[in-house]
Amino acid sequence: MSILNHHGVLGRREFLRLGVLGTTGLTLANYLQAANAGAAHGKARSAIFIHLAGGPSHLDTFDPKPEGPTDIRGEFSTIETKTAGLRISEQLPNLAKCSNLYSVLRGVSHNLAAHDLGQNYVLSGNRPTAGLEYPAMGAVITKELTVDRDLPPYVAIPRANVGPGYLGVAYGAFDTNAAPKAGQPFVVRGLTAPGASTTKTVSRRHQLLKNLDNRFGSFQSEDQLLAGLDQFSQKAYDILQSSRTREAFDIAKESPEIHKRFGGSSLGQSALLASRLVEAGVRFVTITDGGWDTHQDNFNRLKEKLLPGLDQGVSALLTTLEERGLLKETVVIVTGEFGRTPKINKDTGRDHWPRAMFMLVAGGGIRPGQVIGSSDETGAGPKDTTITPDDVVATLFTTLGIDPTKEYHTPIGRPVMIVREGKPIPELIG
């Protein structure tokens, strides 16, 4: 059952595409261009997606309106950054200092104001539709990119909010089930070295499993549940057989200086873990950081808890990846499922607002130090051109060398493009 047809007939974008581009054939040209762009790029090897779940206020972070009326502007003033023309919230001093490492997208816009729908959209790059669930980015990356067999391709800290959709459970995330805590060893249960058995006996046993686990015959490859169980079982075996994954999860291996740099917040510690994972070769890491749904007491919550964690965690992640030479091959995206209402409500909060949001993008060959797009005077919508989540996801795939216009087939054989609507953002990858 879908939810979506009810939320308005056709969105403006779809309307334009069908009405204009559809008849002139521009669509195809654009797609070809995008496909070429994809082939030309692909500098990135991995990506980290930091999802600020609940929807962070764009006005109080990367898209402030210092000239706006008080009931919109909010309580924070703005500071300069290293990027010309970019002023951000005063609550983000560290991110201001390293703005040469990232670009900011403003006026990113969609129209799904419910958390789950917005998350599905932003994390899949496809606006949800009837009867078809689109895969999360990580699932597509799992399918498209190879990863060393003893590593999970796609890790979710602590767990994935959006599933693998029509690709099926086999492409789902490896959930850590917990976020690392400062000063405590982080062990993903079950990842300990397999018992007392020697490698030889373990592999002999595994061979027996392969020989005996055939009850479902050829249906094994046709049924999603069976295919998923198979893939996960093999993967689990490979991961357990090597020490690489174990070591990647062991954040205690980092120096005290590095720990201090990332800070004690859950976001910071998760970012530290994510940096180790991509260094080991994991392709895609999502971090879900909650608490951003600030319907009440927006400013205190941002100031006291949310923004300090974001500021320290993300700046540490970018500078650390840069120092280790990993930033050029690791895309980092930070955003929520939507922005928040320009107008401050009676509870000093801001409500859901998908029509204007921000995204921070960095690494993997993405051109840093820019501000792309803009919102209107009150931060209520995009000013000129509209950037959509589809565009951002298409950009991410392109940097990873995945053609976003490639077609998949759903289990019943329906052809669907990886990203149906979006085009890579030329300023970022041009």
Next chain:
Amino acid sequence: MWSAVCLMMGFLVATPETPRVETSSIAPIKPASERFAAATDEVPDFRRHVLPLLSRLGCNGRACHGSFQGQGGLRLSLFGYDFDEDLTALTKGESPRVLAKDPAASKMLQKATEAVDHGGGQRMTADGWEHRLLVDWIKAGASGVKPSHHLNKLVIEPALIRFEEAGQTKNVRVTAYWSDGHNEDVTCLCRFQTNNSSFATVDETGKITSAARGDTNVIAFYDNGVAATSVITPVSHPSEATYAAVPAPTRVDELVMERLKLLGILPSRLTRDEEFLRRVSLDIAGTLPTAEEVRAFLKDKDPDKRSKKIDELLSTDAYAAWWATKFCDFTGDAEAEFDAPFQKPIARQWYEWVYKRVKENMPYDELVAGMVLGTGREQGESYASYSQRMTDILGKGQDDAFADRPTLPHFWARKSLRTNEAKALRFAHAFLGIRLECAQCHKHPFDQWTKQEFDEFTAFFQRVNYGVAPDATKEFRALQSETGLAELKGKEQRERLIELVKQGKPIPVREVFVATSDKAGKVVGKKKNPTPSRAITPTLLGGEEVVLSSKEDPRAAVLEWMRRADNPYFATAIVNRVWAHYFGVGIIDPPDDLNLANPPSNEKLLTELTKGFIESGYDMKWLHRTVTNSHAYQRSWEPNETNKLDSRNFSRALLRRLPAEVTFDAVAVATSASSVQHKLITDTKHRAVYLGGVGPSGGPANFALKIFGQSDRKTICDCARDSDPSVSQAIYMQNDRDVNAALDRPDGWVKEVTNKLKPEQPVVSKTNSAVKDPKTGFTLAEINDKITKMERRISSDKLTDAEKKQMNVRLTRLKQAKTSLTPATPKPSPKTENAKVDHAERQRMVEEVYLRTVSRYPTTEERAEATRYLKDSPNLASGLRDLLWVMLNTKEFITNH
């Protein structure tokens, strides 16, 4: 015009006296698209024509003017239905959207035709009927809703479309039947939606196109009406004779086959006995059958053995435990919902109350009545007696005594149910299987519910409170000060409470009560008014107002409505949920989303089952028996060419991953010694299906239950229970300490077998018990004791990660010491040990492993492969352990098939 009918329960129900219009008696008038194609005298109606047209054009959608902040200065109610507000928005204000002097120059028309810049683009042309209709409405004064009429019924025709092949098209016609006898073809004013565009698509004129072989529904929306048509493109065309050869021994089977014939689908073969036994045991009782049970069932020659097995399973404690867990999923029992320090016992009391009733097979409606009408004190009970009683129950852990109480108040005592809206949402989901979240703020986008209807339904729960009842305030305060609790806060208060309860001294308990002082519910049977008003009359979903006296429990009125035979939700919801449990998919799916736009895949089946269930006296076991005795339930998973892609018409069994609790228990049973297996299964109180019944909490199984997707009971959705597989689950089965411990435990099967084989196993050498390890200063016995204790502590989940790390360091040191003290034990050579076991015996062991994990005998190849493995293993114990491990890690073990 309302009449008041006095009901025996003592409250009044008012019903509209509008004569029921025979919907087919008056021919519907032609569609607006024809009537307004040329100049006409007809004055369009705001509700019948203007708003539906705006809806169809998308104006009041979420992305456009239906957005809560409006768009371009115009805000319409989302999906329509707030008639006054919408009329005001269009006609009043600083910038009215209509211009009486020059209707065609009205802003709403200028925008919609994009004569002026419009963010939403062009929605219509200036020469179309839509334009004329709106102009005519403005010309006639742009008036609003006449309150006298409402939509009786919306009908889509044909109700079933059967295409021959993909690409064919068919137009539907939608007719609106109004309460004043006005019937109209409203096809051109409807919004249409397909439930699965992979099978059929629909355009805005109602033209349906088959997209592929299979079936789905197309839905039409108009006013608050929702109508669905079933669209089928047959998969194949088997002959009548082919179908005639498929027996349909039960009514369920007849109805399933009826549908399969329409679809051109042939069902899979019936399950073999061993397949049936495993499936039905896991489904009914959450229990994996033992090897012994499988052997006995296969030997049994009784033609009724399947039915008898079903009855036998329904009489087990495990059935009660597992289905109590399911009910607690639906209704949302969770520790986090209750106040410290008694959250654990309270969640447990809830479960026990349900468990007792499932065990007794209390009729479902009575069980639900006990939850719906839950109050703290029983009829006539004094507060003093109540608080003493609750204290005793807590202090002595008398869950049985609690379960004996006639009602369960905890449903209403939850933290998440403090607002009336939350009570209504939870209630509707738990007992009616409907999701009202949308209607909380606006017209439900795919059901009939309007915001007003939600508010009116919510009014029933206004007086249901959790706290201190007015007549007990004095006593409550007195108890607070007597016990010294009044001066304490936080941890100290919690500790005092625990102490008081231990001593059996009554504590000031809060309670669920129905307030009699009737603040907001002063209602009289006044006329139903479609415009929002401040005084909200409690109204049942479906439109009956209820006049409540200030002393009645308003929930009784809702319950009475639920128990009517024609209630569209109550019995249907549980029948559909039970069906979904056995088939992995509901007749309506998702099973907890009964809404008009989500029609059943087999309506007759659902209707008849529900009717039968009500006639049985809401007998849950009748329902379980009726479903599981059908051939439809007993079909194999093995697909044929026609039903490979079918997942909603019950032509084959869908493979399902075992639920979290069932998985944990299955591992325990499969690995346990035969001698303890029976006790393990029947001693339900130590099983996860029982312990996990209280929802997420601590305890030994907690980690496994979490990663295997036990319901968190937070989300108001049956999908809070997750049945997808994951890498984490695979890692758990391959390497988690739980599974390793299960394989290696002293009362495990591997130990049992190997011990039997070598009873005379000589103790190779004895360590001098007085020798102490130089580093630690302990003897071997002391070290062994410490290691055991420490390992228990580490796996108890009671330690912080830091403490665990510390303890692990000490553990490693002790183990080193142990090795240094233990003289090398010469391992029995493979030859000597394996020599004791002959080929036939090895084969029997292989058989045993198969029977205890996948509940069947191995095939010849499997037997040979596994026997060879045992023979080649360094010793028998490790060979058996490996084989058991392998079988636990097969797809066949972790799925119900």
